[in-house]
Amino acid sequence: MYKYFPHTEEDIQAMLERVGVKSLDDLYSQIPDSIRFHDDYDLPLSASELEVRQAFERLGAQNRQLVCFAGMGVYDHYTPSVITSLLSRSEFLTSYTPYQAEISQGTLHYIFEYQSMMAELTGMDVSNASMYDGTTASAEAMMMAVAASKKARKMLVSGTCDPKIYAVMMNYALHQGIDIEMAPSKDAVTDLDAVKAKLSEGGYAGVFVQQPNVFGIVEDFSGFAEACHSQKALFIINSVAADLAVLKTPGEWGADIAVGDGQSLGIPMSFGGPYVGYMCCTEKLIRKMPGRIVGMTKDNRGQRAFVLTLQAREQHIRRQKATSNICSNQSLMALWVTVYMSLMGREGLCEAAERSYAGAHYLCDELLKTGRFTLAYDQPFFNEFYVKYDGDAEGLYQRFVEAGILGGICFEEGFLFAVTEKRTKEEIDNLVKIAAL
Amino acid sequence: MNNRLYGNLIFELSKPGRRGYSLPHDNFGDYEVPASLRREQEAALPECDELTVVRHYTNLSNNNFGVDTGFYPLGSCTMKYNPKINEEVAALPQFQNLHPSQPEQTVAGARALITELERSLCALTGLAHFTFRPYAGAHGELTGLMTIDNYHRSRHDLRRKKVIVPDSAHGTNPASAAVCGLEILEVKSDTSGLVDLADLERLVSLEGDSIAAMMMTNPNTLGLFEEHIPEIAQLIHGCGGLMYYDGANLNPMLGACRPSDMGFDVMHINLHKTFSTPHGGGGPGAGPVGVREGLQEFFPFVSPYHGNFAVMMRAYAYILSLGRDHVKEVGPLATLNANYIKESLKDVYELPIDGLCCHEFVFDGLKDKSTGVTTMDVAKRLLDYGYHAPTIYFPLLFHESLMVEPTENESRETLDGFIAVMRRIAEEAKTDPELVKTAPHTTPIGRVDDVLAAKHPITTYRQMLNDKN
Numbered sequence: 001m002y003k004y005f006p007h008t009e010e011d012i013q014a015m016l017e018r019v020g021v022k023s024l025d026d027l028y029s030q031i032p033d034s035i036r037f038h039d040d041y042d043l044p045l046s047a048s049e050l051e052v053r054q055a056f057e058r059l060g061a062q063n064r065q066l067v068c069f070a071g072m073g074v075y076d077h078y079t080p081s082v083i084t085s086l087l088s089r090s091e092f093l094t095s096y097t098p099y100q101a102e103i104s105q106g107t108l109h110y111i112f113e114y115q116s117m118m119a120e121l122t123g124m125d126v127s128n129a130s131m132y133d134g135t136t137a138s139a140e141a142m143m144m145a146v147a148a149s150k151k152a153r154k155m156l157v158s159g160t161c162d163p164k165i166y167a168v169m170m171n172y173a174l175h176q177g178i179d180i181e182m183a184p185s186k187d188a189v190t191d192l193d194a195v196k197a198k199l200s201e202g203g204y205a206g207v208f209v210q211q212p213n214v215f216g217i218v219e220d221f222s223g224f225a226e227a228c229h230s231q232k233a234l235f236i237i238n239s240v241a242a243d244l245a246v247l248k249t250p251g252e253w254g255a256d257i258a259v260g261d262g263q264s265l266g267i268p269m270s271f272g273g274p275y276v277g278y279m280c281c282t283e284k285l286i287r288k289m290p291g292r293i294v295g296m297t298k299d300n301r302g303q304r305a306f307v308l309t310l311q312a313r314e315q316h317i318r319r320q321k322a323t324s325n326i327c328s329n330q331s332l333m334a335l336w337v338t339v340y341m342s343l344m345g346r347e348g349l350c351e352a353a354e355r356s357y358a359g360a361h362y363l364c365d366e367l368l369k370t371g372r373f374t375l376a377y378d379q380p381f382f383n384e385f386y387v388k389y390d391g392d393a394e395g396l397y398q399r400f401v402e403a404g405i406l407g408g409i410c411f412e413e414g415f416l417f418a419v420t421e422k423r424t425k426e427e428i429d430n431l432v433k434i435a436a437l
Numbered sequence: 438m439n440n441r442l443y444g445n446l447i448f449e450l451s452k453p454g455r456r457g458y459s460l461p462h463d464n465f466g467d468y469e470v471p472a473s474l475r476r477e478q479e480a481a482l483p484e485c486d487e488l489t490v491v492r493h494y495t496n497l498s499n500n501n502f503g504v505d506t507g508f509y510p511l512g513s514c515t516m517k518y519n520p521k522i523n524e525e526v527a528a529l530p531q532f533q534n535l536h537p538s539q540p541e542q543t544v545a546g547a548r549a550l551i552t553e554l555e556r557s558l559c560a561l562t563g564l565a566h567f568t569f570r571p572y573a574g575a576h577g578e579l580t581g582l583m584t585i586d587n588y589h590r591s592r593h594d595l596r597r598k599k600v601i602v603p604d605s606a607h608g609t610n611p612a613s614a615a616v617c618g619l620e621i622l623e624v625k626s627d628t629s630g631l632v633d634l635a636d637l638e639r640l641v642s643l644e645g646d647s648i649a650a651m652m653m654t655n656p657n658t659l660g661l662f663e664e665h666i667p668e669i670a671q672l673i674h675g676c677g678g679l680m681y682y683d684g685a686n687l688n689p690m691l692g693a694c695r696p697s698d699m700g701f702d703v704m705h706i707n708l709h710k711t712f713s714t715p716h717g718g719g720g721p722g723a724g725p726v727g728v729r730e731g732l733q734e735f736f737p738f739v740s741p742y743h744g745n746f747a748v749m750m751r752a753y754a755y756i757l758s759l760g761r762d763h764v765k766e767v768g769p770l771a772t773l774n775a776n777y778i779k780e781s782l783k784d785v786y787e788l789p790i791d792g793l794c795c796h797e798f799v800f801d802g803l804k805d806k807s808t809g810v811t812t813m814d815v816a817k818r819l820l821d822y823g824y825h826a827p828t829i830y831f832p833l834l835f836h837e838s839l840m841v842e843p844t845e846n847e848s849r850e851t852l853d854g855f856i857a858v859m860r861r862i863a864e865e866a867k868t869d870p871e872l873v874k875t876a877p878h879t880t881p882i883g884r885v886d887d888v889l890a891a892k893h894p895i896t897t898y899r900q901m902l903n904d905k906n
């Protein structure tokens with residue numbers, strides 16, 4: 001027998017007898033023989049635990065861990081040990097969606113905390129229980145805005161958004177029959193006058209912007225919410241979660257929906273996932289929100305209890321009329337960022353964000369001092385910035401890699417560098433030294 | 438479980454000035470975020486020391502039930518054992534520290550893993566290509582339907598906007614179709630619980646030109662194998678539609694039948710079901726989508742990188758572990774376990790459709806309906822006995838659906854224990870119905886007031902404080 005299969009031959013025989021068939025094969029008598037699979041799968045023979053470990057170590061050895069100065073949506077922040085230790089508790093890890101509230105208070109309780117923390121961070125009224133990632137959360141926000149407006153089916157997306165977010169939104173929009181139009185930018189920030197002009201044409205369900213934007217620039221959204229609301233459009237801001245500890249919040253900008261990725265709250269980069277998307281909104285819109293929501297209530301013994309609520313929005317009740325097809329959240333990753341925020345607190349989040357800010361500005365200054373780089377735009381940035389390089393960018397990027405450095409995201413004319421609290425002065429000086437050659 | 442002592446919110450354990458973190462000393466000098474960029478209202482996040490945080494979440498975990506805690510016969514969810522080695526290899530720093538935009542020559546191992554996983558899934562399903570971008574089962578459904586929609590668009594066959602879905606389908610099926618901008622045509626089930634072929638023929642003859650796809654899972658949500666699947670596929674292909682396989686019920690097919698051989702063109706796989714990656718309290722999962730040769734060019738851009746890569750790593754570890762010699766035992770053993778429970782309980786629970794099932798089956802409540810004890814009551818009473826409840830009130834075909842899926846990992850002793858408790862509850866329903874109707878009695882909390890939660894939503898700590906004032 002196999003280590004994951006407990007039955008002995010004797011068990012199998014006795015059980016087959018109870019079922020009333022002669023062999024395991026007979027359990028499939030309903031399957032027409034023409035489509036039965038009788039061959040062996042084209043897979044290697046089973047591997048022992050030691051061999052599995054070795055296989056992964058061999059594959060791992062073919063990867064290179066680099067000192068990371070790349071961002072563009074994914075940031076190399078530090079993960080405190082407490083998180084991995086707590087998340088490996090199998091009562092969290094091996095549980096299902098908390099439908100049975102009586103034996104799922106652990107999950108429901110931390111999701112309530114997650115929602116509370118995300119609402120605080122974004123300055124919004126309410127949050128759902130989390131979404132897949134920041135890009136899909138953006139697409140969901142677009143569909144939510146369209147559903148909320150009933151008539152309008154156009155979405156205005158700022159040209160300063162990350163093209164990856166834009167591409168995911170475009171893909172959903174294509175199938176949904178939503179028209180996405182790009183809002184022009186001026187000096188690498190969204191042009192409010194152009195947004196107003198577009199909105200005055202009518203038919204827009206929402207305006208979507210990103211903060212900091214794809215160039216790392218912190219935009220000024222004064223007047224945007226008013227412009228949107230005067231034309232009955234919703235204002236949606238996608239932000240890097242960790243930066244909101246310090247930056248003016250979507251709530252303060254007057255946003256109706258705040259979305260983004262929570263990866264920056266201590267989640268490892270893991271070659272692209274899993275991360276966690278967040279979505280927060282005003283109280284008014286809560287019944288239009290996709291995804292799970294946990295609410296507080298009482299049990300029949302008068303105790304405080306938590307439960308999945310407002311489920312009338314969801315696919316298992318509403319089927320094709322649901323607000324979204326989403327049937328899970330990214331629960332364990334929501335726990336990840338909840339524990340992160342519990343450890344860091346307001347002060348720790350601010351400190352880490354400020355440290356990232358300081359490191360990025362130090363790097364930028366040092367790069368400019370080499371005389372080979374120029375800051376592409378004269379705009380305030382946070383922990384990420386775009387610089388033009390006067391030489392062969394691709395060649396320099398490869399030299400960074402040879403030195404064990406992931407030198408940001410490389411473009412034809414320059415680099416998008418990101419710095420987190422993990423980067424030391426030595427690491428930054430080393431990058432600059434190579435860049436100055 | 439000690440809910441009374443540890444029922445606080447982390448916010449209620451906070452004290453200004455405490456901290457649970459340490460950062461390296463600052464050495465960048467005077468770079469300060471200008472006031473013009475800063476938020477005005479500070480985020481009211483908890484301030485706690487490290488041990489307080491550790492104890493709080495450890496105690497929360499004690500109020501939870503997982504596969505490692507006990508038997509989890511949750512139908513449609515395939516709550517199989519999540520092997521420990523998978524967790525360990527998925528956390529290797531050589532993978533965890535990779536930025537998704539690193540240059541190719543520095544991620545050869547990660548790429549090779551994706552290629553090998555794709556090859557393995559192709560071998561197991563008979564399909565030709567997979568995309569790993571979808572983050573979850575429902576995301577996979579959507580991706581698969583977008584692929585189909587893109588295919589029809591590429592042929593300028595723009596009328597094909599309808600998807601046939603059985604009335605027994607998972608709720609995500611019609612919801613995913615709607616998000617994809619497609620319309621649902623529901624096909625009825627016949628008295629044997631299978632797709633009603635006559636009704637399907639009627640739909641095809643009426644709507645043939647507008648059918649984009651038929652979307653179904655096989656075995657269906659009653660756990661029954663759709664034995665007419667070759668005829669169904671022929672009908673759909675005959676009218677120009679594609680066949681979509683909802684991989685939620687793939688587990689019993691390992692070692693029995695491949696979706697491509699059934700006639701399916703596109704499918705998603707829930708790696709968190711069939712390939713043993715942990716459900717994590719509702720995610721992260723992964724929903725890779727596979728297609729026949731020629732359809733891969735229609736994969737949509739549903740996420741930016743390589744999907745939930747760390748989840749894929751776990752699935753690959755599972756496939757490597759089982760290998761070709763044991764992966765084919767998964768389906769038969771899961772199927773044996775389900776049939777064993779069904780046969781052992783069908784004299785006291787109502788089995789609406791008799792016969793062999795696959796990995797799961799559905800009872801329509803207790804046989805004796807005179808006691809007034811409902812499926813909900815039975816489910817709640819099971820919690821008292823240390824079992825997770827089955828899936829209840831789904832599928833929608835019956836009023837008192839109670840759906841049991843044991844998986845291949847459960848021993849005969851575990852199943853016998855569950856069977857004994859299910860029989861005991863049936864007995865209690867007659868002798869002491871109040872005991873069952875008021876269950877659970879031994880859990881940290883009792884039945885919750887769902888109506889209060891929905892009528893007066895309190896979903897954050899701040900709302901809770903405002904509500905008190």
